[in-house]
Amino acid sequence: MKEIDELDLPDDVRYTEEHEWVRHTGDKVRVGISDYAQDQLGDIVFVELPEVGDTFHQGEEFGTVESTKTVTELYMPLSGEVLAVNSALEDVPENVNEHPYEEGWMIEAAPSEPGEWEYLLTREDYLDILKEME
Amino acid sequence: MRFLPHTDEDIASMLDLVGLSGLEDLFAMIPEDCRRPSDLSLPQPLTEWELQDLMMESSGLMAVRPEYKVFIGAGSYEHFIPASVTHLAGRSEFVTPYTPYQPEMSQGTLQAIYEYQTLVARLLGLEVANASLYDGASALAEAILMAVRITGRKKVALSSLVHPLYREVVQTYLKPVGHSVLELPYLENGLTDLSKLEGAENLAAVALQSPNFFGCIENLQTAGELAHQGGALFITCFTEPMAYGLLKNPGCQGADIACGEGQSFGIPESYGGPGLGIFTTKMKYVRNMPGRLVGRTSDAEGRQGFVLTLATREQHIRREKATSNICTNSSLCALTAAIYLASAGGAGLRELAELNHDKAEYLKRELKKAGCVISFESPTFNEFVVKYPDNFEAAHDGLLRKKIVPGLSLAPYFPELKGHYLLCVTETKSKTDMDALVGEVAS
Numbered sequence A: 001m002k003e004i005d006e007l008d009l010p011d012d013v014r015y016t017e018e019h020e021w022v023r024h025t026g027d028k029v030r031v032g033i034s035d036y037a038q039d040q041l042g043d044i045v046f047v048e049l050p051e052v053g054d055t056f057h058q059g060e061e062f063g064t065v066e067s068t069k070t071v072t073e074l075y076m077p078l079s080g081e082v083l084a085v086n087s088a089l090e091d092v093p094e095n096v097n098e099h100p101y102e103e104g105w106m107i108e109a110a111p112s113e114p115g116e117w118e119y120l121l122t123r124e125d126y127l128d129i130l131k132e133m134e
Numbered sequence B: 001m002r003f004l005p006h007t008d009e010d011i012a013s014m015l016d017l018v019g020l021s022g023l024e025d026l027f028a029m030i031p032e033d034c035r036r037p038s039d040l041s042l043p044q045p046l047t048e049w050e051l052q053d054l055m056m057e058s059s060g061l062m063a064v065r066p067e068y069k070v071f072i073g074a075g076s077y078e079h080f081i082p083a084s085v086t087h088l089a090g091r092s093e094f095v096t097p098y099t100p101y102q103p104e105m106s107q108g109t110l111q112a113i114y115e116y117q118t119l120v121a122r123l124l125g126l127e128v129a130n131a132s133l134y135d136g137a138s139a140l141a142e143a144i145l146m147a148v149r150i151t152g153r154k155k156v157a158l159s160s161l162v163h164p165l166y167r168e169v170v171q172t173y174l175k176p177v178g179h180s181v182l183e184l185p186y187l188e189n190g191l192t193d194l195s196k197l198e199g200a201e202n203l204a205a206v207a208l209q210s211p212n213f214f215g216c217i218e219n220l221q222t223a224g225e226l227a228h229q230g231g232a233l234f235i236t237c238f239t240e241p242m243a244y245g246l247l248k249n250p251g252c253q254g255a256d257i258a259c260g261e262g263q264s265f266g267i268p269e270s271y272g273g274p275g276l277g278i279f280t281t282k283m284k285y286v287r288n289m290p291g292r293l294v295g296r297t298s299d300a301e302g303r304q305g306f307v308l309t310l311a312t313r314e315q316h317i318r319r320e321k322a323t324s325n326i327c328t329n330s331s332l333c334a335l336t337a338a339i340y341l342a343s344a345g346g347a348g349l350r351e352l353a354e355l356n357h358d359k360a361e362y363l364k365r366e367l368k369k370a371g372c373v374i375s376f377e378s379p380t381f382n383e384f385v386v387k388y389p390d391n392f393e394a395a396h397d398g399l400l401r402k403k404i405v406p407g408l409s410l411a412p413y414f415p416e417l418k419g420h421y422l423l424c425v426t427e428t429k430s431k432t433d434m435d436a437l438v439g440e441v442a443s
Helices: A035-041 A114-119 A123-133 B008-018 B048-060 B083-089 B107-124 B136-151 B164-177 B220-229 B241-245 B283-288 B315-321 B331-369 B392-401 B431-442
Strands: A020-025 A028-033 A044-048 A061-067 A071-075 A080-085 A107-111 B155-159 B180-184 B203-209 B233-238 B257-261 B277-281 B294-298 B304-308 B383-387 B420-424
Touching: A028 A035, A071 B315, A107 A114, B083 B331, B107 B241, B107 B277, B107 B294, B107 B304, B107 B331, B136 B155, B136 B164, B136 B203, B136 B233, B136 B257, B136 B277, B136 B283, B155 B164, B164 B180, B203 B220, B220 B233, B233 B241, B241 B331, B331 B383, B331 B420, B331 B431, B392 B431
Parallel strands: B155 B180, B155 B203, B203 B233, B233 B257
Antiparallel strands: A020 A028, A028 A107, A044 A061, A061 A071, A080 A107, B257 B277, B294 B304, B383 B420
């Protein structure tokens, strides 16, 4: 497993304590799981995603990630409606391991509560949390 | 692994280690009203010979074959078990193993389970089967929970012609978690009334049994279409899987899950258990399927091997979010069923099923001639309901004296069917047996 200083933690996204990332582009957001999360899970074999059109509140479960070791929940970083899901992960779930912030994205959503963004973690906040967990 | 309980010294040293003075302290966190204040009132231990006497006395109270000719099925079926099945299933390699977590040590057990899964999935026309569950009733309850997980809906439609005890088990599973059941009544022809399903939109599942509790063969195709129109999963269950040696399988009639009891496949009736919960579904639902699953794979050198698969959704990893909180399977019963099915083969199972059907039809015809009424006109497999003549009470006692058990009275389960009996005829009943029953009824 990676040491903290080996983790890829880009600063153009925000993070959650549950290890999701969110990237804002225009009026949409993309959501995935962090490099730390994929590294902890190990080889990912299946990603269970919601339907386009489903709506979730911040913190609600929107899917699951299955690795060879375990299955873990995905939590919605921001309230909103699902606009798209990354169906390519059905065939190449390993994209989550290899490119967690690019090809490994999971859903695209239209946030309904713009104020929630402020409560998400910056790279520095997230790093602090990871260091505390050490 | 040893199964001996802890000695007083063991217990004392463990309590000492965690710093407690007695067992009461250890259980203090369990709410008062969940604890039993007194000891269980169990009888004193017996010697082996006393125990044998007790068991003989108990079995003497029952109508046991071969002395009695028992024309009752109703969820437990008397089928001939070839000696080869008992012999092979009794081999020590099969009888002794624990859960095959370590595939390199357990290829035999894993392959046997894989073959069982393959055989039952083919029989029922579905894509995937689990390694088995406890029995037919718990398989049905698990199927309903699975449909609730998949659809996110909390109400299910259940035919009133599903075995009454299975319906009780379903209620036991569903009631505490707040899921509700819409009961589908039955029609005069002995089939489920599907009219409540028209336009029903909020159902997680529609569950029917075929052959149903009256022995009648349901129109699964139609029920499945109605279920799917409302976005529900279609669950079919069975108590007599041998029927599928002859009938169209549930898979080709739209079933999303087909499940039920597998006792008919080489497993003795033995006082009602152990049973075999058969569970099959479509591949697209495999990640929501309860229970264990054995898959075929290849090792680093490309050789075929078998492993437990998708275990990440089981309770030891997923805890309360597991697909089921029962991972136990009826492995030895599943193995027995696999040996039985492989011994009979496709053609053999069909012949056996035909024999069951034809013999039951013979008895049905003869009873009719003797003045009985066949309660429901729909086609049946090896069970059917009969209304005996009004003066039957006397004949019933006479039959029992002659060691013939003429069916199961339906009144305790369906009060409106007083005087109606559910009869079962398998390959084990001879023409002489059936003629003797008819002779008594006619006299």
